[in-house]
Amino acid sequence: MTEVVSGAGRGRFDNGGMVGEGGCVEDRPGEIRARRRRDAVEWDVARQMAFAVARPGRVVSRELADADGCVLGTPLVAPVAVPAVDRSAMDGYAVNGDGPWRIVGHVEAGAADPGVLEDGEATGIVTGATVPRGATSVVRSEDAVVSGDHLDGPAKAGRHIRRTGEECKPGDQLLPAGILVDPAVLGLAATVGLNRLTVVPKPTVAALVTGDELVHRGPSSPGRIRDAIGPMLPGLITRAGARNGPLAHLRDDRDALVEALRETQADLVLVSGSSAAGPADHLRAVLSDLDAELIVDGVACRPGHPQALAQLPDGRLVLGLPGNPHAALVAFLTLGVAAITRMRGLTLPALANIAVPGGVTCHPTNTRLVPIRLTPQGAVPVGHDGAAMLRGPAVADALAVVAPGPSEAIAARLLPIDPGARPWIL
Numbered sequence: 163m164t165e166v167v168s169g170a171g172r173g174r175f176d177n178g179g180m181v182g183e184g185g186c187v188e189d190r191p192g193e194i195r196a197r198r199r200r201d202a203v204e205w206d207v208a209r210q211m212a213f214a215v216a217r218p219g220r221v222v223s224r225e226l227a228d229a230d231g232c233v234l235g236t237p238l239v240a241p242v243a244v245p246a247v248d249r250s251a252m253d254g255y256a257v258n259g260d261g262p263w264r265i266v267g268h269v270e271a272g273a274a275d276p277g278v279l280e281d282g283e284a285t286g287i288v289t290g291a292t293v294p295r296g297a298t299s300v301v302r303s304e305d306a307v308v309s310g311d312h313l314d315g316p317a318k319a320g321r322h323i324r325r326t327g328e329e330c331k332p333g334d335q336l337l338p339a340g341i342l343v344d345p346a347v348l349g350l351a352a353t354v355g356l357n358r359l360t361v362v363p364k365p366t367v368a369a370l371v372t373g374d375e376l377v378h379r380g381p382s383s384p385g386r387i388r389d390a391i392g393p394m395l396p397g398l399i400t401r402a403g404a405r406n407g408p409l410a411h412l413r414d415d416r417d418a419l420v421e422a423l424r425e426t427q428a429d430l431v432l433v434s435g436s437s438a439a440g441p442a443d444h445l446r447a448v449l450s451d452l453d454a455e456l457i458v459d460g461v462a463c464r465p466g467h468p469q470a471l472a473q474l475p476d477g478r479l480v481l482g483l484p485g486n487p488h489a490a491l492v493a494f495l496t497l498g499v500a501a502i503t504r505m506r507g508l509t510l511p512a513l514a515n516i517a518v519p520g521g522v523t524c525h526p527t528n529t530r531l532v533p534i535r536l537t538p539q540g541a542v543p544v545g546h547d548g549a550a551m552l553r554g555p556a557v558a559d560a561l562a563v564v565a566p567g568p569s570e571a572i573a574a575r576l577l578p579i580d581p582g583a584r585p586w587i588l
């Protein structure tokens with residue numbers, strides 16, 4: 163794991179891009195601040211920094227129905243034995259001893275006390291029903307030869323009986339803390355009789371989509387760009403394991419962004435389209451207005467270079483997504499998913515390696531994120547991968563994380579396009 167040194171690479175942030183290293187600038191009349199332009203951090207380091215700065219939510223008790231997708235905050239310990247009693251694993255006959263036997267009754271699924279079987283006796287039984295005391299095995303109905311009240315068939319001691327405590331005993335730890343609660347975990351919790359789980363709740367992620375030029379219905383036209391980021395975010399947020407907070411559209415206005423960031427209650431606030439150095443790109447100035455601490459100021463990757471992550475004084479995180487839609491997706495999958503992963507109480511997964519049989523040209527200094535399809539031969543680029551294009555990502559399985567280098571990469575790591583996908587192990 164890349165070490166992230168607390169404080170290193172952080173600092174108060176001003177409207178970058180207009181002055182050089184270590185310069186001073188007047189942002190607003192009478193407001194002079196020292197500023198240092200920082201280098202973009204390496205892609206892997208940026209991801210680790212986003213993970214490191216985020217904080218897991220406080221554990222809460224949740225009804226099972228509300229716990230799917232949360233993370234266990236404490237180990238899951240069985241309060242009872244499972245099975246609670248000896249149960250039949252088959253429909254057929256519970257028998258005592260070797261055959262033949264005399265059939266003396268029938269045990270229904272819900273029978274609380276199935277009674278006692280004496281040597282040489284059998285009783286009809288259904289799968290899951292409690293076996294009578296004294297039963298030594300169960301003969302499956304398809305193996306049973308019945309004549310009147312006489313039964314014959316193969317019997318082997320213990321056969322087709324699920325013994326008390328076979329799955330777990332009281333006090334057994336079934337799962338450690340930190341496990342994702344999925345449907346199987348919910349079923350297991352119910353099996354051992356729990357109604358609630360102690361979990362780290364899902365973080366809430368809100369979004370502010372900025373841009374005077376944006377329209378939200380119909381096509382782009384001269385002077386108008388159809389918002390392609392707003393429609394992506396709710397699905398990305400839920401797939402990343404977070405809850406959707408409000409999504410608002412803002413004009414390119416510094417004061418409006420300050421106000422919106424002050425008011426938006428969420429663990430993480432995404433701000434799109436304000437990340438670069440143009441006259442309408444207010445994010446960094448706004449972060450300064452709000453006394454935010456800059457955590458990541460640009461990432462050495464293509465696309466997604468101007469992405470930024472900051473922390474407001476009250477602990478909320480703000481992620482600046484570049485306006486180019488593919489770059490915004492890359493930024494969410496890089497810094498956003500890393501921060502959300504930590505907030506959820508999970509560890510940041512290592513990314514699988516894969517061959518790139520056709521080779522991909524490396525960027526000399528930046529990590530490239532290239533939309534690819536997974537094939538039996540390895541990762542195959544899908545094309546249409548410009549920073550403003552979503553045509554490539556829309557058909558891709560993953561982004562190939564291509565390390566900087568002088569020539570062609572023949573291997574890369576895989577960042578799933580669907581942040582809810584478990585990382586592949588190849």
Ligand SMILES: Nc1nc2c(c(=O)[nH]1)N[C@H]1C(S)=C(S)[C@@H](COP(=O)(O)OP(=O)(O)OC[C@H]3O[C@@H](n4cnc5c(N)ncnc54)[C@H](O)[C@@H]3O)O[C@H]1N2
Nearest residue numbers: 373387388389390391435436437438443467484485486489
């Ligand atoms: N002088 C510089 N210019 C730019 C730099 C830079 O470093 N110096 N970086 C470039 C890169 S890389 C990117 S990415 C963009 C990031 O721009 P912003 O985050 O400030 O966003 P805008 O300038 O508002 O928009 C850029 C581009 O994307 C379109 N856009 C914005 N929001 C949306 C949306 N919701 N849906 C669809 N398209 C959107 C916008 O209309 C612009 O065409 O800056 C480069 N420039």
Ligand code: MOO
Nearest residue numbers: 465466467489549
């Ligand atoms: O890197 Mo920008 O983020 O090219 O689109």
